[in-house]
Amino acid sequence: MARVLIRNVSVLVVPESGEGRVDDAQDIQIEDDRITGIAPTTEQRRDGSGEVVDGTGLLAVPGLINSHTHSPMVMMRGAAEDLGIDDWFNRRIWPMEVNLTPERVRVGARLACAEMLLGGVTTFVDHYFHAEEIAAAAIESGIRADLAPTFFSSAGPQAIEAAIDTARQLSGLHPRITASLGPHATYTVSDDDLRRTAEVARAEGFRIHLHAAETDDQTQASLDKLGVTPVEVLERTGVLDAGALIAHGCGIRESDLPILEQYADRTAIASCPKVYLKLAMGPVTPIKALRTIGVPVGIGTDGAAVHNTLDVWEAIRLTALTQKQREHDAEWMPLSETLRLATRASATAAGQSTQLGALEPGRQADIALIDLSAPHNQPLHDPRAALVYSARDSDVHTVLVAGQVVVRNRELLTMDLPELLAEARSLAHTLVDLSKGGAVQHYAP
Template identity: 80%
Template sequence: MTGLLIRDVSVLIVPVVGECRVDEAQDIYVQDSRITAITPTGPVTAGEWEVIDGSGLVAVPGLVNSHTHSPMVMMRGAAEDLSIDDWFNQRIWPMEVNLTPERVRVGARLACAEMLLAGVTTFVDHYFHADQIAAAAVESGIRADLAPTYFSSAGPEAIDAAIATARELSTLDSRITASLGPHATYTVNDDDLRRTADIAQAEGFRIHLHAAETDDQTQSSVDKYGVTPMQVLERTGVLEAGTLIAHGCGIRESDLPILERYADRVTVASCPKVYLKLAMGEVTPIKGLQAAGVRVGVGTDGAAVHNTLDVWESLRMVALTQKQREHDAEWMPLSDIIRLATRGGAAAAGLADSIGALEPGRQADIVLVDLSKPHNQPIHDPRAALVYSVRASDVVTVVVDGNVVVRDRRLTTMDLDEVLADARALAHTLVDLSQGGAVQHYAP
């Protein structure tokens, strides 16, 4: 069987702790979807190899979009300059009345194309019609963890259907995993959260939901129920089951001991561009979470608010907003933010042992980046270029599960012109507000 050999490439090494580094002039050997060896460039090991010339490029672990709603690319730019209340109630949830399986699949195909071309090899999704997102992911070759979304207001049949979809997704493809997707602590009641946690524990699912997105949400929970959203997650068994918490900007100091008890199975995804754009007041308290042993990943949220699915943009915004939050320019240094976007994202996807680093034995999710353009030059520290200068367009080649899915900046798995034409043809039907109604009302 022919393997894949990336020759004479610089390799970003991301240790579990400590400083990241770039090792120059390396060969990466891939066989049966896994990295088998990384060695100094020399004579080629015996065997049949598809060779990729990596000279002048940096190989980095595939980026992970730790929290997104991929089909919302269809709403890109259609809900601007709004408060968080109006963003939900006047635009997004009324638009989502228009969701159909076809529209979701068309949006998901566009999202997968955008992410792969930008070096995102895994995305962690939370949305409706997740079977259509899975179909797009399988077609594109990307890796995905998918959580079918549900509200308590939709009724028990809709919840049953979402859970059944998660069960079906978990058997679909080796690159697809599934989580249970209650929307949030303020849209899913305690009984439904308890049921979700029971199913998750019995069947080996994780749970992916929004919680404590803002401090206003946290305060509202305290005022109405006498508990914070983190306390809700604990008392309903959600934390015990294992959970990815989206955002967590309203996590309070008093919540950290709770999260510390479940640090081996809880992760948080931070998407700071969204918090700035919607003037949410706070960003994810990463320093406190890490002190409690909770792993954190970097995400974009949906493009209806983030506008792109560019994790390079997100990771630098995490670094910048965390320095500002802590009033400490030395906090969130280069190695730590790189680790969040790679190993942290792998943990958020439930794949901490198989992706997130370029090491023998791990899945071959590899991105080759060109740092030769003017906006990256001169290179004094390639890590700094990767965090603060690089653009999505600097991605040259992308390998997922040992398969080349982007070669010389072109998708190999999908016809990009067709993907774009389909999205343009249908996008207007999704943002049409003439139907009236909404899938939910935002009033946490």
């Protein structure tokens, strides 16, 4: 049995409800992949067996969860700027994705996994093509991942079945890899294909991860064309009944709330606020209304082709700020609620509500140790406030996933960082080349 002791560390405690706190001078005991105990530091606790990680001056938090992203899109970082959502898709992203190959996806996924681990992200929930290559990168890096192989109806029945088969293959591939079904969106996948997806999900125990009601304009377009909102599409096709992670949900209408409430035990929303600001998408995810009806909301970055980074700390901060602005209420989205979204609720969005999202005995030992000693965090009146409003990915000191140290003293241990950076630089130009013409899809919701 492998043992790790994180000694003399402060611990972030985020209860299921109420105020969070920080407990100082704690020892976290780990056996194999699980936390087995958390207790005040004593000399007697150190028995000399296993690895000891010195937590002095550090704050242990549950490993961050990126609730919705497209990890290989780091290869498009900075290549689609200052565009509205229509042109972003139609002039840049979907024409670039004509160039996707398994190798380019693998290289991008390796870079993304490195970036996330160094920033304290221990789990990411992904939605992209060539998901088997993303799985290989995740396994190599030591990160945890839920992977949804993406498909459009325009690709045809064979491509859809191939994506579903990929999810089947991934589901038993590795203890740190889980799989979801990945129809792209309600406006790019037909009702018949959504019904087929829901049938497979129910029969085989998959969740469904897709985009829906991304903007209010999308919702209005659905009403104009179909007479129903995207959420109503998800209900009538059985997607909500099967269980779904909905990316964005900024266009959720008040009339959708009673529908979502019926499925609150198996539905979650992933909110990625930087994207909504950058693409001028209009209203942000209605988190207060969703929380009122019991629908959990996780925090994500979306892909780096629009977010530019996979920095979940930035996404946490922007979630709090945009929600205060949305509700015109400075007292809404207080520190403890924001941290609960970043931990427990994001674990639910990842399908891991009982395994991740809290530092408690019995849960997976996915832990980030944060150094809040830098000038931008000092003086430290309230470490919770520092985590929400000041912390940066560069403050991450040590990271464990499933009890294994994967980042130590800000150094990635599982992959050769200079090598993977060089590989990404050498291939990036081939992915953003628009000379081939064409596109994988046309954005016209």
